[in-house]
Amino acid sequence: MREMKNIHTAQVLRERAVQFLIYVAVLLISAVFIWILADLARGGIAHLSWEFLTESPRDAGRAGGIASILVSTLLILLVALLTAVPVAWTSAILLVEFVPADSPFGKTVRFSLHVLAGVPSIVFGLFGNAFFCIYLGLGFSILSGGLTLACMLLPILTSTAEAGLRAVPHAYRMSASALGMTHTAALVHLILPAAAPVLAAGLLLGIGRALAETAALLFTSGYVERMPDSLLDSGRALALHIFDLSMNVPGGDMPAYASALVLAGLLLCINITAMKFAHGLQRRKIMT
Amino acid sequence: MLTDKLLMGILRAGALMAALVMLLILIFLMHESWPALSTLSIGRFMTDASWHPLEGAYNLMPMLSGTLLASAGALLLAVPLGLASAIFIVFYAPPYPAAIYKRLIELLSGIPSVVFGFWGLTTLVPLINQWHPPGASLLAGIGVLALMILPTVTLTAYTALAAVPDELLRNAAALGLSRWGMVQGVAMPAARTGIAAGIILAAARALGETMAVLMVAGNVVQYPETLFDPVRTLAANIALETAYAMGDHRAVLFVSGLLLMLLVMALSGVAGLLEKRRHA
Amino acid sequence: MSLINNRLVVKTGMSKNFRYVLIHLFFLAIVVACVAQAQAQMPTKTASQRLVLTGSSTIAPLAGEIARRFESLHPGVRIDVQTGGSSRGIHDVRKGIAAIGMVSRALKPDEADLQAFTIAQDGISIIVHAGNPVITLSRKQIADIYTGRITHWNAAGGTDARITVVNKAEGRSTLELFLDYLQLKNSEIKPHVIIGDNAQGIKTVIGNPHAIGYVSIGAAEYEARRGAPVRLLSLGGVEASVENVRQGIFPLSRPLNLVTSSEPQGLVRRFIEFARSPQVHDLVRAQYFVPVNAD
Numbered sequence: 001m002r003e004m005k006n007i008h009t010a011q012v013l014r015e016r017a018v019q020f021l022i023y024v025a026v027l028l029i030s031a032v033f034i035w036i037l038a039d040l041a042r043g044g045i046a047h048l049s050w051e052f053l054t055e056s057p058r059d060a061g062r063a064g065g066i067a068s069i070l071v072s073t074l075l076i077l078l079v080a081l082l083t084a085v086p087v088a089w090t091s092a093i094l095l096v097e098f099v100p101a102d103s104p105f106g107k108t109v110r111f112s113l114h115v116l117a118g119v120p121s122i123v124f125g126l127f128g129n130a131f132f133c134i135y136l137g138l139g140f141s142i143l144s145g146g147l148t149l150a151c152m153l154l155p156i157l158t159s160t161a162e163a164g165l166r167a168v169p170h171a172y173r174m175s176a177s178a179l180g181m182t183h184t185a186a187l188v189h190l191i192l193p194a195a196a197p198v199l200a201a202g203l204l205l206g207i208g209r210a211l212a213e214t215a216a217l218l219f220t221s222g223y224v225e226r227m228p229d230s231l232l233d234s235g236r237a238l239a240l241h242i243f244d245l246s247m248n249v250p251g252g253d254m255p256a257y258a259s260a261l262v263l264a265g266l267l268l269c270i271n272i273t274a275m276k277f278a279h280g281l282q283r284r285k286i287m288t
Numbered sequence: 289m290l291t292d293k294l295l296m297g298i299l300r301a302g303a304l305m306a307a308l309v310m311l312l313i314l315i316f317l318m319h320e321s322w323p324a325l326s327t328l329s330i331g332r333f334m335t336d337a338s339w340h341p342l343e344g345a346y347n348l349m350p351m352l353s354g355t356l357l358a359s360a361g362a363l364l365l366a367v368p369l370g371l372a373s374a375i376f377i378v379f380y381a382p383p384y385p386a387a388i389y390k391r392l393i394e395l396l397s398g399i400p401s402v403v404f405g406f407w408g409l410t411t412l413v414p415l416i417n418q419w420h421p422p423g424a425s426l427l428a429g430i431g432v433l434a435l436m437i438l439p440t441v442t443l444t445a446y447t448a449l450a451a452v453p454d455e456l457l458r459n460a461a462a463l464g465l466s467r468w469g470m471v472q473g474v475a476m477p478a479a480r481t482g483i484a485a486g487i488i489l490a491a492a493r494a495l496g497e498t499m500a501v502l503m504v505a506g507n508v509v510q511y512p513e514t515l516f517d518p519v520r521t522l523a524a525n526i527a528l529e530t531a532y533a534m535g536d537h538r539a540v541l542f543v544s545g546l547l548l549m550l551l552v553m554a555l556s557g558v559a560g561l562l563e564k565r566r567h568a
Numbered sequence: 569m570s571l572i573n574n575r576l577v578v579k580t581g582m583s584k585n586f587r588y589v590l591i592h593l594f595f596l597a598i599v600v601a602c603v604a605q606a607q608a609q610m611p612t613k614t615a616s617q618r619l620v621l622t623g624s625s626t627i628a629p630l631a632g633e634i635a636r637r638f639e640s641l642h643p644g645v646r647i648d649v650q651t652g653g654s655s656r657g658i659h660d661v662r663k664g665i666a667a668i669g670m671v672s673r674a675l676k677p678d679e680a681d682l683q684a685f686t687i688a689q690d691g692i693s694i695i696v697h698a699g700n701p702v703i704t705l706s707r708k709q710i711a712d713i714y715t716g717r718i719t720h721w722n723a724a725g726g727t728d729a730r731i732t733v734v735n736k737a738e739g740r741s742t743l744e745l746f747l748d749y750l751q752l753k754n755s756e757i758k759p760h761v762i763i764g765d766n767a768q769g770i771k772t773v774i775g776n777p778h779a780i781g782y783v784s785i786g787a788a789e790y791e792a793r794r795g796a797p798v799r800l801l802s803l804g805g806v807e808a809s810v811e812n813v814r815q816g817i818f819p820l821s822r823p824l825n826l827v828t829s830s831e832p833q834g835l836v837r838r839f840i841e842f843a844r845s846p847q848v849h850d851l852v853r854a855q856y857f858v859p860v861n862a863d
Binding site: 011012014015018019021022023025026028029030032033034036037039040086087088089090091093094095098105107108109111112113114115116117118119120121122123124126127130131151154155156158159160162163164166167168169182183184185187197198201202204205207208209211212213214215239242243246247256260263264267268271272 | 291292295296298299300301302303305306307309310311312313316317320368369372373375376380381389391392393394395396397398399400401402403404406407411435438439440443444446447448450451452453466467468469481482485486488489491492493495496497498499522523526527530542545548549551552553555556557559560
Binding site: 219246 | 620630649
């Protein structure tokens, strides 16, 4: 009896200790991150204004705004996602639903994606420059930048989508085939909606990575800060702008902080919409 | 049945494209580093006196050790903290704080590495400098890297843990397991694959991270003796010198890119092996 | 059950391999067609007077401003300024990828196939933290500090603190000029921190009271004037300032060049002439460089 009690108190103690450690870790992380965000806000908020968002940069970015850079950034992101998402998600679906996990084909694709995830972004930049800009003749352009970024996003999007699809309970698939649904129907109506939140989370991770990228874009989408007319124009991405202002332009710190703040805000908006959308999709598809 | 076949075709095309991109990059790296690989013997990358490419010395080993140490340190910090964060969101936090904390982490996953580097350079490095000069050091590199990969670890672990079927958890609760017992005994094993994938993704990111490390780690090519010694990583080396390199120097930088890729291949191979052993 | 189903699908898929190959080819064909389409549009675009500049990150902000003014004076002309380092400028001009390269140093003997046009002068200044009592250093002292023979500031007239030596990364023209001035090889230098760009150097020195580094004079003067705690050390008795670079008496200075692969013609020639004309002197000064007088 006493022994039982001892085990019980030991368990409670352990439970308390673990809870304590987890809360300490979370507080620590929050503190450091809020510190960084506060630093950003303090440095940038004074420089932020409506004009900053609607004007083009002047005097190497020290004056004026970031309108043209925002447009370029969004275009690059759009190109990257439109190319990478279909390829990544189809690969993930194939790997999970149609190919046994230990088949040579599955292994090869998975392995190459892991390796791709570890290529430093600057190597992607040099590759994009050699392949898209020069070999395919796209020149320094938003298209080259977006395609380069798409290569970079492939592993992130695929491996998160794969994890999401694998987590869909097996019962779903069994019930679907018991009901005589085709594989495609089961996928579209059941499995994909069930995995939607995870797909969305992966998408967000990818978008975050894409918006934050500098090195890969320096050699591909380029440095031109003019408002782009077409996808074949060169356009400077926001993260590259921040890098240039903080590392290359004396007196560029204030607009750099402000741009970083805008970037964070942009990301927050994208996150909230994507999450809302994913949850909506999940509910509607599975309920009806 | 026709739609199924069509779907298969589309899916295979997608996967093929993914593998093709990897092949293209590998070919590109090989092509660019060929001038160095064919004229210099591999041994020189390990036995040359130092890294002074303009004076014909191409030792990559100090930078390899710098890369490994910085990434390992960052993982050592970020993995426990990231897992704790994910467990906090899924199992411990009340709904509202959990949502806020998750949003905070999502936000951080998109902060450009430049901004982390910038913050490290103006805040973290002077702080370490007061403690033990010169401040720009392995420690600063580890700190900034850990901050950068923490969101990746947290978010992937979160999605994996959140996807654990409710029945499993309810069964565990019905068996009278404590909360931690449930997390440790049921949820973590069930989410193992997802968590491992996240950690590999984070490790790869740490190995390949350029800008932030470049700004805080001091970039001196040497074997660090303490945490306070400056180091240079392979990726930082590529970023620092590629823009100014010509001829052999440029080719050797591509060799270091290749080396980095091999490193990740090894990592991925080890992870696959571990997974296999678990299953067996 | 569904696993078996999966396998079955795979098997039937394998037996119809040929069809999948066709589908793959179709998919690739679409991609190639898109690219070709894009490529076909390119020449018409370039024909409408487009000029590409690549090279030195030091010159890029200035070139961008000059390009903007040039565009406003010549409607229909587009000038794209790209960056990526002096070597990239030389490489791209030789390969014909860019019409003009930006190179932040004098051309080397093995680059005699190119033509250089100086658009501005820039100097390099030794900087220390403003709290450091040291005002000036001799060339010998600087060399001793950078080679590790002097390790503490008290040997150079300062406090008893360990010196943090900040050096530039291999290949930078600032480094080459600095080594040339000190008659040293890079392997002899014992650095504690290695940096890339100027602003990083200044931020490093601001964050470390015992650091010594060297950066572009314009950038350092600008930061010091704005109240950042850095001091520019005079060199060989000459005060480090943009003014002294202009007068040509400061010992460490370098030209900022536009380079072309052959005698410039047409638009290229007009742009280079414009970039060297007094019409852009205010832009050059605004970026803290020293304007040159063409001839």
